[in-house]
Amino acid sequence: MEKITRIGIAGTGLIGKGLALEIEKQADIQLSKVLTRRDIQTMDDYPFQEVLTNSVVEFIGNCDLIVECSGDVIYGTEVIDIAIKASKPVVTMNAELQVTTGSYFARRGFITEAEGDQPGCLASLHENVVQMGFKPLVYGNIKGFLNLDPKKEDMEYWSKRNGVRLDMTTSFTDGTKVQIEQVLVANGLGAGIAVDGLLAPNSDDLNNTGVELAEEATRLGYPICEFVLAPKAPPGVFITAEHDSQQKDALKYFKMGEGPYYTILQNFHLCHLEIMKTIRRVISGGGVLLNNGENPTxxxxxxxxxxxxxxxxxxxxxxxxxxxxxxxxxxxxxxxxxxxxxxxxxxxxxxxxxxxxxxxxxxxxxxxxxxxxxxxxxxxxxxx
Incomplete structure (x- = not known):
C-alpha cells in the first residue's frame, strides 16, 4: 500500500486556500493541518474547517511536509524554525521570506521554493534548458506595469477589484515583488545582478531584449537576473542562453534564430496550482528546486x-x-x-x-x- 504523505499548509490566503483544494483531490497525499492566526470560529468561508489550527506545535506534529505561504517574513520564520528543528522538509511560496531568512534555514535543513511563482518557474526552466545543453546568461522576469510610487487610492481600487491584499497589490506595482523574486533567483542559481536596482529595460521584443541583456552578462562575466517591462508580453519568465556553436544550424532550423544567444520563454506561472509539482518532487527525493543559498551575494x-x-x-x-x-x-x-x-x-x-x-x-x-x-x-x- 502506497504511503500517504501528510501535508500541512501555513497560510489561508489565496495561495494557501487554493493549494488546499488541490491537495484534497489527491489519493496519495493528505491535507493534515492548516495553520492560521485568524479566529477559526469566524472562518466559515474556509472549505476544510476540521484541519484548521492556531497551534504551531500541533501543526508541525501532524505533518510530514509543510508548505509555508503566509506571506509574512517574521511569523513565517518562526514557523519554519520549528519545522526545521523537527526535521520536516519545508516548501515555500514566500520569496519575501526566502531573501530575508532563507539562507539561515538552508544551512540547517531542507527548504525549497515551489514552482508557480516566477522564481520557482525560472528554476524549473533552468533545469530544463541546462539539460538541453544551454548555458544561461539571463534569468528574466516579465512585468507588465511599474509605478515606483503609486497613490494609495489607486492601490485600494485595484486591491478591491482583484481581491488581493493592499500591501501585496502595492508591492507588485512599485517593483518590490519583482526585485525580491530576482534576488532569490540570483542567490539560488549562482547568478548576480548587473547594477543595484536592476537594469529593467523596456521591451517590445523579448528576443531582442534578451540578446542585449546577454551581451551585458557576457561583458560582466557572469549570468544576471533581470526583469523587463513588456506590457504586451505574457506573464511568464524567460532565459536567454548560449549554446555550442556546432548546434547553430540545428537551432536556426528549430526557429530559435541566428544565435549566439537564444531566448526560451515560459509564458505562464500558475502559482498554487504548480506547488503540487514541487511537493511531489520533494516526496520522491528530487531535492531542492530553489532556495536563497547558504551564502547569498x-x-x-x-x-x-x-x-x-x-x-x-x-x-x-x-x-x-x-x-x-x-x-x-x-x-x-x-x-x-x-x-x-x-x-x-x-x-x-x-x-x-x-x-x-x-x-x-x-x-x-x-x-x-x-x-x-x-x-x-x-x-x-x-x-x-
Missing part, C-alpha cells in the same frame, strides 16, 4: 519613497507607501536593512527620498528573523 534594500522622519513608524515595509524594495549587492551595502525586516520599525533619524534605510537609521524589534539576518551577513562578510 545580493539582498533587497529598503528605499525611501519620501523623506522619513525620526519617530515615524513603519508597520510593514513591503507594500507600504513609505519604502520600496530594490536589489543590492551585499558586499557594497552591508549596513542596509532588508525590507523584509521592516516590521513595526521606528525611524531613529531622517532618511531622505531615494536613500537606502540602514541599521543606523531605524530601531527594529527583536526577532528570530533579525538574528538570522545578522548571522547571514556575518558569514557573508567573512566569505567576502
Amino acid at each position: 545580493v539582498s533587497v534594500a529598503a528605499i525611501a519613497k519620501r523623506t522619513l522622519q525620526p519617530g515615524e513608524l513603519i508597520k510593514k515595509g513591503i507594500g507600504s507607501f513609505q519604502v520600496r524594495g530594490e536589489a543590492v549587492k551585499i558586499a557594497t551595502n552591508q549596513n542596509h536593512v532588508p525590507i523584509g525586516l521592516l516590521v513595526n520599525a521606528v525611524m531613529k533619524r531622517q532618511v531622505n527620498e531615494g536613500e537606502i534605510v540602514t541599521f543606523d537609521d531605524v530601531e527594529l524589534p527583536e526577532s528570530l528573523a533579525l538574528s538570522a539576518w545578522h548571522e547571514i551577513v556575518i558569514k557573508e562578510t567573512v566569505n567576502i
Whole structure:
C-alpha cells in the first residue's frame, strides 16, 4: 500500500486556500493541518474547517511536509524554525521570506521554493534548458506595469477589484515583488545582478531584449537576473542562453534564430496550482528546486519613497507607501536593512527620498528573523 504523505499548509490566503483544494483531490497525499492566526470560529468561508489550527506545535506534529505561504517574513520564520528543528522538509511560496531568512534555514535543513511563482518557474526552466545543453546568461522576469510610487487610492481600487491584499497589490506595482523574486533567483542559481536596482529595460521584443541583456552578462562575466517591462508580453519568465556553436544550424532550423544567444520563454506561472509539482518532487527525493543559498551575494534594500522622519513608524515595509524594495549587492551595502525586516520599525533619524534605510537609521524589534539576518551577513562578510 502506497504511503500517504501528510501535508500541512501555513497560510489561508489565496495561495494557501487554493493549494488546499488541490491537495484534497489527491489519493496519495493528505491535507493534515492548516495553520492560521485568524479566529477559526469566524472562518466559515474556509472549505476544510476540521484541519484548521492556531497551534504551531500541533501543526508541525501532524505533518510530514509543510508548505509555508503566509506571506509574512517574521511569523513565517518562526514557523519554519520549528519545522526545521523537527526535521520536516519545508516548501515555500514566500520569496519575501526566502531573501530575508532563507539562507539561515538552508544551512540547517531542507527548504525549497515551489514552482508557480516566477522564481520557482525560472528554476524549473533552468533545469530544463541546462539539460538541453544551454548555458544561461539571463534569468528574466516579465512585468507588465511599474509605478515606483503609486497613490494609495489607486492601490485600494485595484486591491478591491482583484481581491488581493493592499500591501501585496502595492508591492507588485512599485517593483518590490519583482526585485525580491530576482534576488532569490540570483542567490539560488549562482547568478548576480548587473547594477543595484536592476537594469529593467523596456521591451517590445523579448528576443531582442534578451540578446542585449546577454551581451551585458557576457561583458560582466557572469549570468544576471533581470526583469523587463513588456506590457504586451505574457506573464511568464524567460532565459536567454548560449549554446555550442556546432548546434547553430540545428537551432536556426528549430526557429530559435541566428544565435549566439537564444531566448526560451515560459509564458505562464500558475502559482498554487504548480506547488503540487514541487511537493511531489520533494516526496520522491528530487531535492531542492530553489532556495536563497547558504551564502547569498545580493539582498533587497529598503528605499525611501519620501523623506522619513525620526519617530515615524513603519508597520510593514513591503507594500507600504513609505519604502520600496530594490536589489543590492551585499558586499557594497552591508549596513542596509532588508525590507523584509521592516516590521513595526521606528525611524531613529531622517532618511531622505531615494536613500537606502540602514541599521543606523531605524530601531527594529527583536526577532528570530533579525538574528538570522545578522548571522547571514556575518558569514557573508567573512566569505567576502
